[in-house]
Amino acid sequence: MSKYEIAVVVSARLEDEERAAVIDKIKDMIQRFGGNFTDVDDWGKRKLAYEIQKMDEAFYYFVHFESDNSDCPNELEQQLRIMDGVIRYLVVRLDEE
Numbered sequence: 001m002s003k004y005e006i007a008v009v010v011s012a013r014l015e016d017e018e019r020a021a022v023i024d025k026i027k028d029m030i031q032r033f034g035g036n037f038t039d040v041d042d043w044g045k046r047k048l049a050y051e052i053q054k055m056d057e058a059f060y061y062f063v064h065f066e067s068d069n070s071d072c073p074n075e076l077e078q079q080l081r082i083m084d085g086v087i088r089y090l091v092v093r094l095d096e097e
Contacts, residue, residue: 002093004035004073006063008080009088012045012055019059022085026063026076033075035067052087064094 008026010019027037043060052058067073073091080089 001036001066001068002070003038003064003066003096005092005094006065006076006080007088007090007092008061008063008086009048009052010059010061011053011085011087012057012059014059014085018085022083023061023063025083026080029076029079030063030065030067030072033067033072034069035065035072037063037065039064055087058087 006026008022010022014022023040027040030037041062041064043062045057046060047057048055065072073093077089077091080086080091
């Protein structure tokens, strides 16, 4: 089973409940596309390196999951691209140790 990590930058304009809903939606998508959600690392509100959509701060989350389905990361990227509240994202496959 391959291990993956999604780095998600969520808009600082969202309320706490809305940010939690974004992360829950990502967890649901992982399971829907054949993956197993393992962990969320919440880094909190951080300053962005450059202004995006007239914002200079955003919330950072790192979502870890496993999947045998090689299409799972691609499907997640397609959904994250159009998801409201997500400013930036990056899906990375973690090295086997």
